[in-house]
Amino acid sequence: MTPVGASLLTTLVIDFAVQALAFAISAPLKTERFYDLAGAVGFTSCTLAALLWRRADGDHLDTLAARQILVAVLVIVWAARLGTFLALRVSKVEDKRFDQYKHDPKKFIVVWFMQAIWVFLTAFPVFIILGNPSSTQPSFGGASDIVGVVIWAYGFTVEVTADFQKLKFKNAHPRDFVSTGIWRWSRYANYNGEVSLWVGMFVLCARGFVEHWQWVGIVSPVFVTALIVFVSGVRLAEKSAQERYGSRADYQSYKARTSTFFLWPQKREGAISIGNSSNEEI
Secondary structure, X not given: OOHHXXXXXXXXXXXXXXXXXXXXXXXXXXXXXXXXXXXXXXXXXXXXXXXXXXXXXXXXXXXXXXXXXXXXXXHHHHHHHHHHHHHHXXXXXXXXXXXXXXXXXXXXXXXXXXXXXXXXXXXXXXXXXXXXXXXXXXXXXXXXXXXXXXXXXXXXXXXXXXXXXXXXXXXXXXXXXOOOHHHHOOOOHHHHHHHHHHHHHHHHHHOOOOOHHHHHHXXXXXXXXXXXXXXXXXXXXXXXXXXXXXXXXXXHHHHHHOOOOOOOOOOOHHHOOOOOOOOOOO
């Protein structure tokens, strides 16, 4: 088996082992409180394993390429930040998404299995880069490297800003929807940041692909985008928001004037029509 193949296999085994352990702890307790934490641990442990386990002849830690070190650090920073944020949030508020699963171990284990797949596919280009022998990596600093870092930094900044502003707003106004700060520019700014940073990560990794098959790493931004926009993130959040605020004129006004996903200035009030809804905003 090639070094990158062995690395990917090891990473996959560790990924599923982390989720299996978390499930074994969570199932008897019928709780989802360790779910997001297990996701963060999965990303971190898999990244460290792929980074540290050098299998190629003459490939040691002191020979790691700058690109390999950078992508590993970025994933760990992102995972630590998001995992901590979500774990603290779920410690205060029960996650209703798990109600139909956590009381039945057969259904509950599927949720953890899906998280393992999410971890592996999302960070797949990173795991490829870390599995490649360091000697195969081009020097860091090409145009795609810079573009990738810029897009990742944009996405990370947007996600962190959106999460912080929403948390602060919800603490003060738990029954209202957030429409201030970065949320004036996008109704799902946090998801825009999440998609953007993984697009940036793929671009950053692209110059480090040394075999044609490794371009399959594009599955990461495609998978993340499809998952967030069409499957869970935006779709479920939109449904929940409509159920909670759909009867409010100020929400209908905010929804009509504000971009759904991309950050974009709000439409002028005179440029929209929402029936008898008022333009009052929180």
